[in-house]
Amino acid sequence: MESMVKRNNVKVIGKGDQVILFAHGFGCDQQSWKYIVDAFTDDYRVVLFDYVGSGKSDLNQYDSVKYGNLNGYAEDVLDICEALELKDIIFVGHSVSSMIGLLAAIKEPTYFQKLVFIGPSPRYLNDADYTGGFERTDLESLFEFMDSNYLGWSSALAPAIMGNPDRPELGEFLTDSFCSNDPVIAREFAKVTFFSDNRADLSKLRIKSLTLQCSDDIIAPLQVGNYVNKHISNNSLFIMRATGHCPHISEPEETIRAIKAFI
Amino acid sequence: MSLQVDKNLLDALIDTETLYQEAPCGYVSLLPDGTIIKLNNTLLTWLNYTTKSLLYKKKFSDLLSKGGKVHFEMFFKPMITVRGHIKELSYEILKKDGSVLPVLLSAKAMKDALGSVMAINMAVYDITDRKSYEVELLKAKKTAEDEKRTFQFLADLIPEMIWTANADGDIDYVNQRFVQYFNLPERNFNLSSVASRIFKEDRKKFLNAWRESIRAGTDLHIEIRLDNYQGNSEWHLIKAVPYINQDGLVTKWFGSCISTEEHIMALKAKDDFISIASHELKTPITSLKGTLQLMDKIKNNHPDPLLHKMIDRANRNVNKTISLIDDLLNVSRINEGQLYLNKKRSVIFDLINDCCSHIKYETGYDILIEGDSSIEADIDEGRIEQVIINFINNAIKYAPESKLIEVGYEKNGQHVKIEVTDKGPGISPEKLFHLFERYYQVKNNSSGNAGLGLGLYICAEIIKKHNGKIGVKSELGKGSTFWFTLPANM
Numbered sequence: 001m002e003s004m005v006k007r008n009n010v011k012v013i014g015k016g017d018q019v020i021l022f023a024h025g026f027g028c029d030q031q032s033w034k035y036i037v038d039a040f041t042d043d044y045r046v047v048l049f050d051y052v053g054s055g056k057s058d059l060n061q062y063d064s065v066k067y068g069n070l071n072g073y074a075e076d077v078l079d080i081c082e083a084l085e086l087k088d089i090i091f092v093g094h095s096v097s098s099m100i101g102l103l104a105a106i107k108e109p110t111y112f113q114k115l116v117f118i119g120p121s122p123r124y125l126n127d128a129d130y131t132g133g134f135e136r137t138d139l140e141s142l143f144e145f146m147d148s149n150y151l152g153w154s155s156a157l158a159p160a161i162m163g164n165p166d167r168p169e170l171g172e173f174l175t176d177s178f179c180s181n182d183p184v185i186a187r188e189f190a191k192v193t194f195f196s197d198n199r200a201d202l203s204k205l206r207i208k209s210l211t212l213q214c215s216d217d218i219i220a221p222l223q224v225g226n227y228v229n230k231h232i233s234n235n236s237l238f239i240m241r242a243t244g245h246c247p248h249i250s251e252p253e254e255t256i257r258a259i260k261a262f263i
Numbered sequence: 264m265s266l267q268v269d270k271n272l273l274d275a276l277i278d279t280e281t282l283y284q285e286a287p288c289g290y291v292s293l294l295p296d297g298t299i300i301k302l303n304n305t306l307l308t309w310l311n312y313t314t315k316s317l318l319y320k321k322k323f324s325d326l327l328s329k330g331g332k333v334h335f336e337m338f339f340k341p342m343i344t345v346r347g348h349i350k351e352l353s354y355e356i357l358k359k360d361g362s363v364l365p366v367l368l369s370a371k372a373m374k375d376a377l378g379s380v381m382a383i384n385m386a387v388y389d390i391t392d393r394k395s396y397e398v399e400l401l402k403a404k405k406t407a408e409d410e411k412r413t414f415q416f417l418a419d420l421i422p423e424m425i426w427t428a429n430a431d432g433d434i435d436y437v438n439q440r441f442v443q444y445f446n447l448p449e450r451n452f453n454l455s456s457v458a459s460r461i462f463k464e465d466r467k468k469f470l471n472a473w474r475e476s477i478r479a480g481t482d483l484h485i486e487i488r489l490d491n492y493q494g495n496s497e498w499h500l501i502k503a504v505p506y507i508n509q510d511g512l513v514t515k516w517f518g519s520c521i522s523t524e525e526h527i528m529a530l531k532a533k534d535d536f537i538s539i540a541s542h543e544l545k546t547p548i549t550s551l552k553g554t555l556q557l558m559d560k561i562k563n564n565h566p567d568p569l570l571h572k573m574i575d576r577a578n579r580n581v582n583k584t585i586s587l588i589d590d591l592l593n594v595s596r597i598n599e600g601q602l603y604l605n606k607k608r609s610v611i612f613d614l615i616n617d618c619c620s621h622i623k624y625e626t627g628y629d630i631l632i633e634g635d636s637s638i639e640a641d642i643d644e645g646r647i648e649q650v651i652i653n654f655i656n657n658a659i660k661y662a663p664e665s666k667l668i669e670v671g672y673e674k675n676g677q678h679v680k681i682e683v684t685d686k687g688p689g690i691s692p693e694k695l696f697h698l699f700e701r702y703y704q705v706k707n708n709s710s711g712n713a714g715l716g717l718g719l720y721i722c723a724e725i726i727k728k729h730n731g732k733i734g735v736k737s738e739l740g741k742g743s744t745f746w747f748t749l750p751a752n753m
Contacts, residue, residue: 027337031345134329141330148353148397216296218324218332243296245336249344250295 004083008049008076009056012084014041019086020263021047023077025095025119025246026193027186029055032094035252039260047084051076053185062185070096070196074103081111088113090263094248095119095219096193098211099201102232106204115209116259119245120228121220122198130199131223139194146187202231209235210262212255216243236262289366289387295344295380297322297335306387311359323385326356328363339368344380347372353394356387365394424520428503430513432477441520446492462488462496469501480505480513486523497524534598541591548588552581590717594701597724604643604728611672611679612636614644618651619670628659634672640679640749642729647749650722654683654745657718662687665742674751678731682746689739698735699723722747 004010011030020040022033030048040046050057051073066072077100081089091112093101098120105112124132124139209232213225222239229237238258242251283290289306293299299317307314310326324332331354343349349370355363370385418425419439427436434457441447445460461469465487476483483503488496503518555578562574596602612634619630651670658668662685672681690698697703704716726733726747737743 025337028341032341034345138329138333141328142333143330145330145334145354147401148394217336219336244340246341246344249341 004079007052007058007061008080009058010080010084011048012045013037013048014044014046016042016044018043019045019047019084019089021049021077021080021086021089021091023091023093023097023101024050024054025093025097026189028094029057031055032246032249036248036256036259039252039256044090047080047086047089049076049080051189053182053189059182059185062182064188067188067192069192070100070103070198073097073100073192074107077101077104078108078111081108086111090114090116092116092259093118093120095121095245096196099196099198102198102201102205105207106201109206112207114263115205115207116212116262117209117228118212118248118255119214119217119220119225120211121224122202122228122231123196124194124219125197130227131221133218133221133224134194142194143187143190146183146190199227199231202228203233205232205235207234210258211235211237212247212258213237213239214242214244214247215239217245219245238262289389291323291385291387293323293383293385295383297324297340299323300382309358309364309389310356327354328357331355339370343370343372343383347374353390365390423522424499426518426520428516428518430477430515432473432516444489444491444520460490462490464488473503476503476505477516480507483516483518486527489520497522498527499523534595537591538595538598541588541595544588545592548581548585552585555581587715590715590721593721594717597721602724602728604646606641606643608639609642609644609647610636611638611640611681614642614648615651615670615672615681618648618655622652622655622659626659629667630655631667631669632671633669635674638672638674638679638751640751642749643725646725647729650725650747651681651683653718653722657745658683658685658687658743661685661690662742664688675748677751678748679751680746680748682744684742684744686742689741690735690737690743691739692737695735695737699733 009030014037022030022037024030024032029050033048037046037048053059053062053067063072066075077091080086081104087110089112091101091105091114093099093116095118098115098117099122101112101115101117102120105115121132123130124134126132126135211225211228211232213220213222215222225237225239229235240247240251240254240258242254244250248255284304286303286305289303289309291299291302291306298319299321300319302314302317307317324335327335335354339349339352349368351367351369353365354368355365358364367388367390368385369388370383372380373382373384375381421438422440424441424444425438426434426441428434437447445457447457458466458470469485469487472485473483475481482505483501485501486498487501489499490496499520500523501518501520503516505513506515506517508514555574558574559578562571565571593602612632615632615634619632622628623630655668655670658665665686667686669684670682671684672679674680699719699722701720702716703720723733726749729749731747731749733747735743735745
């Protein structure tokens with residue numbers, strides 16, 4: 001269990017019997033939940049973690065093959081459930097974590113009681129009769145953006161590059177660097193995220209779930225939220241006033257209300 | 264001491280509004296949802312927009328390409344909210360004509376008393392020049408990565424094991440074959456565990472040699488056995504060369520482990536064959552020699568001079584054959600570790616003199632002996648004689664024009680050094696290295712017959728057994744000096 005806690009930088013806070021597991025999205029880490037966790041810690045046991053390769057997880061455990069598809073990340077979630085002996089939890093996943101949670105819940109349903117998807121998308125690329133919101137060229141330009149920000153002049157992300165074991169003083173920076181992930185891993189995670197297609201998995205979910213859809217989200221547009229809602233049985237759709245892709249950061253109050261109303 | 268200043272004049276020089284509008288960087292302020300609520304003249308000029316067309320109408324992300332929009336949503340927005348500030352994120356802003364302006368964005372969030380973001384102020388820096396440099400850097404990075412992959416592919420394709428190590432000797436790369444041989448996991452294996460796969464008896468020898476190479480920065484060249492994935496040990500030649508950087512420092516080691524198992528097995532088969540064959544030959548040839556010696560004694564009873572000649576020739580050839588077989592038997596003994604010494608205190612001069620007078624008598628060569636006649640050492644006389652005679656015979660064989668051969672000796676501290684020098688044609692440097700190896704023959708010599716290539720090998724083994732050293736120095740056109748040392752006392 002200790003190894004899992006270290007690998008995924010697992011944090012358990014709050015009091016209560018019911019467990020809520022918060023799973024961060026691509027590009028960030030568990031710090032992204034900081035505006036909403038406090039609202040749950042009085043009544044719930046809250047579990048936070050970083051995926052391998054993100055935040056303060058153990059980067060040495062990163063494996064391009066294992067994390068070459070979302071199932072590898074779903075294993076992380078299941079590993080944490082097993083290590084902490086969790087059962088019947090409420091899973092809250094942001095962005096790509098929605099599909100990671102979905103895969104985990106299909107594989108081991110007994111761990112899960114309810115799932116909350118914030119800005120889910122089963123496929124980002126447009127396809128025949130499907131609007132994901134992205135053309136391949138859009139994604140390539142995103143990857144270029146990521147590359148130029150990691151390589152270039154961004155001191156915001158540079159500390160991650162400097163995360164050099166020989167010079168721990170540079171690593172100190174990292175502790176303060178929200179969203180500063182290893183550039184190579186971040187790029188691979190981005191590819192896995194944006195090129196995944198989990199449309200066929202939606203109908204396999206047997207757990208009750210909620211989709212939180214932002215009103216103006218270019219990453220997971222309204223059509224996608226509708227698609228998810230339509231293809232997952234027993235899924236409720238809630239359209240938020242919040243705009244953007246990170247309502248738990250931009251509109252924490254509304255997000256908290258929506259989650260609480262569902263659970 | 265303070266400077267006399269006209270504060271009013273200085274204040275008048277810098278007008279805050281002008282500073283904002285005409286700043287050397289662009290300024291733009293946004294609502295939390297990204298709507299543009301204020302921007303300066305510098306930025307408008309760069310983008311060729313009017314205030315009217317942007318203010319309160321456009322969101323900042325409307326000025327970004329699709330990739331930039333996504334990045335803005337996924338990185339910029341969460342970061343500015345969580346951290347309250349952002350330094351130098353790289354974006355491309357679309358100008359009115361559709362061309363792009365590469366910029367760095369720094370931003371600060373204005374928060375209310377409760378910590379909610381009210382507005383975001385951004386500074387925008389034009390990095391067009393830096394960007395083109397950055398593009399070149401990216402290209403170079405990509406080229407480097409491609410090269411790396413090419414070499415990786417090449418290294419994996421090679422059927423021998425290849426590795427590199429850092430300056431301290433810690434292995435930091437191994438190729439596919441290396442992984443296969445030791446059956447290592449594909450990733451995250453502990454390379455120090457590979458040391459435990461060196462055959463137990465060879466481990467110390469290897470580690471000492473490796474440590475010495477690292478210390479001195481010299482090539483590693485050693486044959487050891489490595490345990491393969493099935494636990495069987497196989498012979499390998501381990502080579503490593505240091506990579507020396509421009510500052511003259513060793514920064515890396517490049518190494519290989521070449522399988523010599525088949526070669527060593529073939530040599531062993533050859534040794535076994537030679538051992539059996541020479542033992543089998545020894546008995547009948549000894550009997551033949553006895554018969555010839557008998558014939559030599561009784562030849563005077565026969566007056567035919569042809570018969571005398573034939574018996575002499577037969578005797579010479581049987582002696583030559585016995586000497587060859589003795590060489591082979593010596594090698595067998597050495598291989599089996601059965602070369603035993605029978606040491607006693609000996610006067611070096613007497614020993615050398617005995618050898619030389621014998622050869623002088625047989626060949627007519629002039630041999631000059633130089634040294635202090637009082638020097639003594641604990642040696643196996645017969646074996647050391649064998650070495651000296653071999654050296655002198657070699658000089659005669661390979662330097663036949665050199666009518667003068669010098670044998671010198673001296674005591675140097677605890678060692679006695681003996682040298683045999685000829686004035687022959689000399690030996691080329693690339694051959695010198697191999698002279699004491701088993702079965703090594705110097706080709707292209709005038710005498711034609713190269714022999715078995717065992718003489719110097721046996722000499723080296725005899726000297727090794729005496730705890731001495733053996734060697735040669737030679738210069739083409741000037742001659743060669745073969746030497747060895749012996750400890751003066753046991």
